[in-house]
Amino acid sequence: MKRSAEVVIVGGGCMGASVAYHLARLGVTDVVLVEREKMLGTGSTGRNAGGVRHQFSNEANIKLSIESIGLLERFADEVGHPIDFHQDGYLFLLSTSASVETFTRNVALQRGLGVDVQWLDAHDAARLAPGLHADGVVAATFCQRDGIADPNGVTMGFAKTAQALGVSVERDVEVTGIRVAAGRVAAVETTRGTIEARIIVNAAGPHARLIGRMAGVDVPVDPIRRHIFIAAFDTHGSSETPRVPSSHIMVIDFETTFYFHREGAGLLFGMGDPRETPTFDTTVQWDFLPQVIDVAVTRLPALADASISHAWAGLYEMSPDANPIIGAADDVQGFYLINGFSGHGFQHSPAAGRILADIVTGRDPKFDLTPFAAGRFAAARPGAVSGERYVV
Numbered sequence: 001m002k003r004s005a006e007v008v009i010v011g012g013g014c015m016g017a018s019v020a021y022h023l024a025r026l027g028v029t030d031v032v033l034v035e036r037e038k039m040l041g042t043g044s045t046g047r048n049a050g051g052v053r054h055q056f057s058n059e060a061n062i063k064l065s066i067e068s069i070g071l072l073e074r075f076a077d078e079v080g081h082p083i084d085f086h087q088d089g090y091l092f093l094l095s096t097s098a099s100v101e102t103f104t105r106n107v108a109l110q111r112g113l114g115v116d117v118q119w120l121d122a123h124d125a126a127r128l129a130p131g132l133h134a135d136g137v138v139a140a141t142f143c144q145r146d147g148i149a150d151p152n153g154v155t156m157g158f159a160k161t162a163q164a165l166g167v168s169v170e171r172d173v174e175v176t177g178i179r180v181a182a183g184r185v186a187a188v189e190t191t192r193g194t195i196e197a198r199i200i201v202n203a204a205g206p207h208a209r210l211i212g213r214m215a216g217v218d219v220p221v222d223p224i225r226r227h228i229f230i231a232a233f234d235t236h237g238s239s240e241t242p243r244v245p246s247s248h249i250m251v252i253d254f255e256t257t258f259y260f261h262r263e264g265a266g267l268l269f270g271m272g273d274p275r276e277t278p279t280f281d282t283t284v285q286w287d288f289l290p291q292v293i294d295v296a297v298t299r300l301p302a303l304a305d306a307s308i309s310h311a312w313a314g315l316y317e318m319s320p321d322a323n324p325i326i327g328a329a330d331d332v333q334g335f336y337l338i339n340g341f342s343g344h345g346f347q348h349s350p351a352a353g354r355i356l357a358d359i360v361t362g363r364d365p366k367f368d369l370t371p372f373a374a375g376r377f378a379a380a381r382p383g384a385v386s387g388e389r390y391v392v
């Protein structure tokens with residue numbers, strides 16, 4: 001392992017890999033990416049639902065999506081790796097007039113930024129997603145260019161191309177400390193020795209707060225457990241195909257946060273559990289499943305005849321306003337943050353990594369970073385944006 005580098009990146013999920021790729025594209029290759037697991041992308045990145053959407057409630061997140069989805073569309077050609085990107089759309093189902101009011105504002109914002117989002121009634125929503133019961137749905141929104149991509153493909157694409165350009169990727173190495181001297185980072189300490197570096201990037205996902213503490217920086221990110229269940233349909237001996245969408249359309253019941261999309265021959269689904277409190281425990285809580293199923297069968301009755309083939313839990317990396325923190329830490333020079341993506345980081349990793357690479361190398365990121373500034377939580381500063389409303 002190198003004993004010094006221009007940049008050390010802590011964490012080999014989609015964020016760390018994207019930063020490494022974008023630095024390498026800028027010609028900065030004296031970079032070491034350090035991942036404590038034996039493989040990259042086994043943290044939140046390896047446990048996510050693969051969803052990619054333009055439909056956010058604040059301008060900065062929509063802009064991150066526009067740039068990120070652009071790169072995902074060109075990924076195979078530009079980064080050189082397949083990512084199984086299906087743009088079959090995201091369908092949000094709304095059941096209250098309050099939600100319709102919120103979405104009316106947000107659809108106007110999305111359209112103003114050039115995103116093609118449509119309003120649908122319950123009937124048209126049900127036609128888009130065969131098997132969907134739209135009872136009680138008062139309106140729906142749909143964006144065809146939203147979709148599902150492979151998080152492992154994106155992470156490995158970024159990491160492999162970065163490596164090919166000269167970046168070192170160290171797996172099975174844990175960062176145990178950060179040395180700060182005269183207000184500036186000087187080195188990371190790891191289970192395989194020290195790496196001196198004047199620039200350190202915290203890309204540790206739900207562990208961001210712990211890495212921040214090593215440098216004496218408070219990174220307000222909490223790990224919140226989220227479950228994903230995979231349903232299998234037993235069609236043996238039956239001439240009837242279960243009534244579920246054959247496309248990869250992502251359907252989200254906004255009021256309950258229940259969502260599903262096709263996954264191979266089965267179906268991936270999940271729902272937020274408001275009782276969850278910060279934890280690093282990713283044990284599946286099977287007693288949560290009946291609550292999800294109660295909601296799920298009202299929207300997709302075919303699930304009543306499915307079995308659960310497997311399930312897992314991962315960690316959302318929640319910031320106080322559900323918006324990310326991208327940029328330099330306020331108090332320690334050379335310490336950079338790409339954290340707190342609050343359950344929608346996979347899809348924003350292409351743009352977020354590009355932006356951070358620009359910042360680290362002193363370039364103009366050409367992006368208003370006020371909503372993502374590390375210091376915005378210190379006080380209710382004028383100009384601080386209201387948080388992201390679409391956390392699903």
Ligand SMILES: Cc1cc2nc3c(=O)[nH]c(=O)nc-3n(C[C@H](O)[C@H](O)[C@H](O)COP(=O)(O)OP(=O)(O)OC[C@H]3O[C@@H](n4cnc5c(N)ncnc54)[C@H](O)[C@@H]3O)c2cc1C
Binds near residue numbers: 011317
């Ligand atoms: C159930 C679930 C569903 C989701 N669905 C979606 C979705 O549909 N769309 C979407 O965009 N996002 C989704 N997300 C969110 C998304 O997965 C995250 O925002 C994103 O993966 C964050 O990436 P990351 O690289 O910051 O974190 P991670 O992938 O967690 O990577 C951080 C890495 O840092 C490493 N690390 C930590 N501490 C150390 C240390 N001391 N030394 C060395 N390495 C260390 C970890 O091992 C880990 O590999 C979902 C998340 C979950 C849990």
